[in-house]
Amino acid sequence: MRDSYHESLESVVTDLVHMTDAVQTAVREATKALLEADLGTAESVISSDSAIDQLHDELEARCFSLLARQAPVAGELRTVVAAMRMVADLARMGDLAAHVAKIARLRYPERAVPEGLVPNFTLMARVAENMVETAGRSLQERNAHDAGQLADSDDEMDELRKSQFRVMLSKDWPYSVEAAVDVALLGRYYERIADHAVIMAARVIYVITGLLPEGENWPVA
Amino acid sequence: MRDSYHESLESVVTDLVHMTDAVQTAVREATKALLEADLGTAESVISSDSAIDQLHDELEARCFSLLARQAPVAGELRTVVAAMRMVADLARMGDLAAHVAKIARLRYPERAVPEGLVPNFTLMARVAENMVETAGRSLQERNAHDAGQLADSDDEMDELRKSQFRVMLSKDWPYSVEAAVDVALLGRYYERIADHAVIMAARVIYVITGLLPEGENWPVA
Numbered sequence: 417m418r419d420s421y422h423e424s425l426e427s428v429v430t431d432l433v434h435m436t437d438a439v440q441t442a443v444r445e446a447t448k449a450l451l452e453a454d455l456g457t458a459e460s461v462i463s464s465d466s467a468i469d470q471l472h473d474e475l476e477a478r479c480f481s482l483l484a485r486q487a488p489v490a491g492e493l494r495t496v497v498a499a500m501r502m503v504a505d506l507a508r509m510g511d512l513a514a515h516v517a518k519i520a521r522l523r524y525p526e527r528a529v530p531e532g533l534v535p536n537f538t539l540m541a542r543v544a545e546n547m548v549e550t551a552g553r554s555l556q557e558r559n560a561h562d563a564g565q566l567a568d569s570d571d572e573m574d575e576l577r578k579s580q581f582r583v584m585l586s587k588d589w590p591y592s593v594e595a596a597v598d599v600a601l602l603g604r605y606y607e608r609i610a611d612h613a614v615i616m617a618a619r620v621i622y623v624i625t626g627l628l629p630e631g632e633n634w635p636v637a
Numbered sequence: 638m639r640d641s642y643h644e645s646l647e648s649v650v651t652d653l654v655h656m657t658d659a660v661q662t663a664v665r666e667a668t669k670a671l672l673e674a675d676l677g678t679a680e681s682v683i684s685s686d687s688a689i690d691q692l693h694d695e696l697e698a699r700c701f702s703l704l705a706r707q708a709p710v711a712g713e714l715r716t717v718v719a720a721m722r723m724v725a726d727l728a729r730m731g732d733l734a735a736h737v738a739k740i741a742r743l744r745y746p747e748r749a750v751p752e753g754l755v756p757n758f759t760l761m762a763r764v765a766e767n768m769v770e771t772a773g774r775s776l777q778e779r780n781a782h783d784a785g786q787l788a789d790s791d792d793e794m795d796e797l798r799k800s801q802f803r804v805m806l807s808k809d810w811p812y813s814v815e816a817a818v819d820v821a822l823l824g825r826y827y828e829r830i831a832d833h834a835v836i837m838a839a840r841v842i843y844v845i846t847g848l849l850p851e852g853e854n855w856p857v858a
Contacts, residue, residue, distance in 0.1 A: 469857050473849075482716060487708030497701060500721065507858040585815050593817045595805050600818040604825065628694075636693050637728040 421486045428478055428499050429555065435471045435506050436552030436616075442468065442513035443548055443609060447541035449520040450602070451534060453527040461517035468510035475503045494626060499620040505612040509548065512605045512612075513622075519598055528598045530591040533583060537602065540576045543569055544606045547613035554617060560624045563617035567633035569630075573610040577603050611635060648775065649699055649720050656692045657729050657837075663689065663734035664769055664830060668762035670741040671823070672755060674748040675700030682738035689731035692727045705764045715847060719840040723776075726833040726840075730769065733826045733833075740819055749819045751812040754804060758823065761797045764790055767828045768834035775838060781845045784838035788854035794831040800826050832856060 442461055449458035479500045482488060488496055519528045529537050547569050554563035580603045583589070584596050615635060622628045662683055670679035700721045703709060740749045750758050752797055767797070768790050775784035801824045805817050836856060843849045 472857050475749050483704065483718070484710050489705050493701070493705055497704070497721065500718065501725065504722065504725065504858040511856070511858065522725070581818075584818060593810050593814055596801075596814045596818055597805060597821040600821045601825065604822065621823055635732070637689050637725040637732065 421482070424478065424482060424486075425488070425492060425495060428475060429481070429495065431475055431611045432465070432499055432506070433469070433552050434549060435468065435475065435503065436555070438464075438468055438471065439506050439509045439513065440545060440548045440552065442510050443516075443541070443545045446513040446516040446520070446544070447537075449517050450528060451459055451522055451537065451541075453520065455521060455524045458517040458521040458524070461564045462514050462521070465510050465514040469507055469552075470505035472503045476500060477502075491623070491626070495623050498623045502619050503617050509609050509612045512609050515605050516602060519602055520561045523598065528595075528602065530599070532590070532597055533580065536576055536580055536583070536605075540573065540580075540603070540606045543573050543576065544609045547573075547610050550615040551613045551620065553618045555623075558620075558624050563620040563624075564629065566614050566616045566617040570610050570614050570633065573607055577607050642703070645699070645703060645707075646709070646713060646716060649696060649703070650716065650822065652692070652696055653720055653727070654773050654777045656689065656696065656724065657769060657776070658693065659689055660727050660730045660734065661766055661769045664737075664762070664766045665732050665823075667734040667737040667741070668758075668766070670730055670738050671749060672744055672762075674741065674756065676742060676745045679738040679742040679745070684765070685737050686731050686735040690728055693724045693728035697721060700724075714842070716844050717794050719844045723837050723840050727818065730830050730833045733830050736826050737823060740823060744819065749816075749823065751816045751820070753811070754801065754820060757797055757801055757804075758827075761794065761801075761824070761827045764797065765830045765834070768789045768794075768831050772837040772841065774836045776841045779841075779845050781842045782843075784841040785850065787835050787838040788850075791831050791835050794828055798828050805851075822847070 424562050442464060445457050446461045448454055449461060479496050486492075522528070547566055550562055550566055550569070553559070554566075580599060584599055588595065614633070615637065618629050618634050628634070662846055663685060666678050667682045669675055670682060700717050703717050707713075743749070768787055771783055771787055771790070774780070774791065775787075801820060810817065835854070839850050839855050849855070
């Protein structure tokens with residue numbers, strides 16, 4: 417009984433890592449759809465989002481069942497509680513990747529991101545994707561140090577976003593109002609993917625150390 | 638022991654309702670700051686957000702403690718699990734209200750919302766605030782019917798947002814690119830407040846019936 421319990425708990429964590437992989441793929445493919453105006457890839461990201469939502473529902477139900485049947489305590493309870501929050505963050509990151517893909521689809525055959533901001537978005541998307549990867553890997557390896565680094569990556573994200581605003585709000589923005597609105601929302605989506613990766617990393621630290629990291633760099637939700 | 642346990646569980650729900658009240662106030666005040674270009678109110682919403690985050694941390698710790706000490710099952714376990722998700726949604730709604738207030742502060746003494754969109758935002762803010770109120774009240778009264786109505790209010794929200802886009806992206810948008818970017822983000826913040834109210838309502842239904850409502854109107858995160 418206890419062995420199957422530990423296996424169930426460990427398989428929840430393993431599947432959370434798989435869910436993170438699926439989210440990372442969604443972010444990477446959404447970026448490809450966006451920057452290459454690739455309709456097929458956009459459609460595929462949008463339709464794959466329901467699989468991520470299903471993983472959410474299934475993992476949440478397994479966590480609930482562990483709580484109901486096993487009444488875990490201490491580190492194991494922390495793991496289950498953290499898992500229930502992480503699935504929500506991961507489902508949300510999947511939604512945000514789908515939002516990026518929807519803007520790519522809406523503007524097809526044009527590219528939603530104007531030429532002058534392609535380097536910025538290329539970098540922003542890479543930072544976001546790396547943050548998702550680090551969150552998943554630090555969970556898999558129970559690596560609080562790497563999880564802790566994510567708050568720094570998030571500072572880089574904030575700088576990239578500020579730089580977008582400087583370009584958009586300069587007097588000589590050469591593109592349309594529509595392009596500015598797209599850039600504002602797309603930047604927001606990548607920024608939120610990064611935020612959720614940081615929140616997930618905070619939960620990884622909590623699983624390992626029993627304490628949530630505190631301070632301005634660590635949002636609660 | 639069991640009596641004090643039931644009291645603890647009930648006081649978590651009572652304090653979730655109080656937290657919802659605090660969020661509703663934050664949304665109302667943020668809207669006042671935005672539509673009246675009221676700097677003092679904007680500052681007050683921004684500085685009050687840390688109190689909402691503290692409620693999040695405190696309520697989450699109390700839920701953890703209930704799980705660790707009492708190993709609740711059935712409806713009581715559902716209540717604790719739902720509470721742990723609801724605090725995250727409420728903390729996020731508080732952040733979004735603070736984001737609205739930050740845009741109001743950034744544009745002061747100007748008003749961030751251009752004249753032509755004041756009626757739209759007035760309505761949007763009212764719908765969002767009412768949705769937060771309904772989410773809190775349906776939790777307090779364990780009223781699955783009222784919670785179920787929230788998906789309809791969310792459709793109203795989506796219509797208001799579409800109407801914003803029609804105005805912004807029409808060929809004769811008479812305002813600046815900056816105003817369009819503000820409107821795009823502000824509209825997004827209110828829309829997300831409404832989404833979180835719907836997600837919270839889904840959890841209220843889950844507490845009462847044991848089942849999460851399904852379908853496109855009920856996002857998972």
